[in-house]
Amino acid sequence: MASTLTAPPTVDDRVSSRSLGARLLSRPEVGSLVGAVVVLVFFLIVAPPFRELATTGTILYQSALIGVMAVPVALLMIGGEFDLSAGVAVTTAGLTAGLFSYQFSTNVWVGVAVSLVVMICIGAFNGWLLMRTGLPSFLVTLGTFFILQGLNLGVTRVLSGTVSSNSISDMDGFSSAQAVFASEFKLGPLNVKILVVWWIVFVALGTWVLLKTKVGNWIFAVGGDAAAARAVGVPVKRVKIGLFITVGVFAWFSGMHLLFNQAVVQSGEGVGKEFIYIIAAVVGGCLLTGGYGSVVGSAIGALIFGMTQLGVVYAGWNADWFKAFLGVMLLLATIVNLAVKRRADLR
């Protein structure tokens, strides 16, 4: 790194072209990709059911449960902010739709629409409060996290009289909504949950926005240095509020999956999942400080987490040690990730 003092370069190193390999290695997601391959090979060896095609569907589904939310969380982190309310917001979305449809006896699609509006408002509120106060997003969204957690329980109890939303499985529009948000289909021997398809779509969309559009450049800019970004004309406030709204919209989508998968939502759910989303984004190469990362990386991070979570079960290891195995595997994956990135930086 510091050895550049010796021979002065003949060409300006800022414009010198690097080899394809070096360019690939410098992508944020490469380290995690290697980590994912290591985890995959490891479990292919130790867990026989891992080799069956039928289990692939389950693993992809588990990963999608994390991965769908990891997309906006990664974008937000690249934009330099956190959202600790993302986990319980998913529950809020599901409860809103379920409770609204039930209480007003409407077609469930009405509840779905109301929920979307509510989630956009929550996202906008997070972003607006952050921009207005200038407080760290860690604090602002921690506040929203507690507020939503309390509202989830309190409002549900007032409206339904219990702590879970009422079942809406026999109401109009349920089957069509279920087809969109929580159905499954056969692909050969593979049982594919629709959420997995949506996940792939969202990752592609997120990557396109991030790498190919003006907004994508803005996201990198506000995360790297907000003041500098403002100075060159990037609408910092709008970008950040927009990112929080994006998290809200994705939380809405995940909440709809939660609701239409079971027809009821337990009001205490979602606590702690916000960290899993952040972990997926970070394992996938997002920096905690912002300005660097990738959406594809977040998907790989989710995949690592999903494979490890279920891999421990597939391997049939003693359940008492589950969390310990999980932690060790995640550490291994991140260390491999780090090692690869170090090598890449050396080139």
Next chain:
Amino acid sequence: MVRWQKKAVATGAALVLVAALGACSSSGGKQEEESSGGAAGNVADTPRMKVAFITHAAPGDTFWDLVRKGAEAAAAKDNVELQYSGAPEGADQANLVQTAIDQKVDGLAVTLAKPDAMQANVKKAADGGIPVVALNGGIEAWQAAGALGYFGQDERIAGQAAGAKLTELGAKKAVCVIQEQGHVGLEARCQGVKDKFPNVEKLYITGTDMPGSQTTMTSKLQQDKSIDYVVTLGAPFALAAVKSVKDAGSSAKVGTFDTNKDLIGAIKSGDVQWAVDQQPYLQGYLAVDSLWLYKTNGNTIGGGQPTLTGPAFIDKGNVAAVEKFAAGGTR
């Protein structure tokens, strides 16, 4: 805020309202809710007393909802002001007991799921002249803590009942699904199952993550295809297990501890085979009612012995008797 944003929000809200008015569901929903005639009896004319009801419940658990409803029903009947609170951590729950002592409540109902953390403060309340009853957890600890009575089930015995049921049904291999790691009562249930049905394996899931719980159970069923019975320790997890069985293409059956409204429906439709019922409503009701009896007439329930509210089985044979109460949210 920019003007167009306000406009967009207003338009959105209006659209939703219009859609809501024009899109009513022809089935389900609140419109079909039966008005369950609650027991609106007369209130006792005894002086108003204040009872603190302190549990180890995590917020948002359907089981504790039933306990609370029972406690509230008794409180309404006995002219009791009920202070319901809960904290999953032992130390936090012990602190709540201390705040009840500070408030000089007239009675204390408490769960002793973490007896070691609770013992000192509960004893202090009892020694200070506050009548104490224990419920749900702590069948070994309530007497030492100075409680007048105990209402609940022995988790180990409940587990054994489930284990015996598995043997009786001719199950070959079962998995016992625990939704909270390190929970003494839940571990005791699985241990009880193992006592009477040795070929059982434990599986941990994260109780606050329902889809994740579902995939974890699916993967277990895919990993070990010889599993023909899934035993969950809470009603919501049984319903997730039904989905897991389907996802895994397994033919395993599902049995569970504890019930709620949706679970009763699942037993009726045959998705879930049976539930071990410990009558949470009764636990809450008896705890409050016994404090009232003690205060007004010096009675104790149980005669120094634990009062067992379970285990009883709900299955297809007797589900009809429970169904209408479950619809009202009290079973």
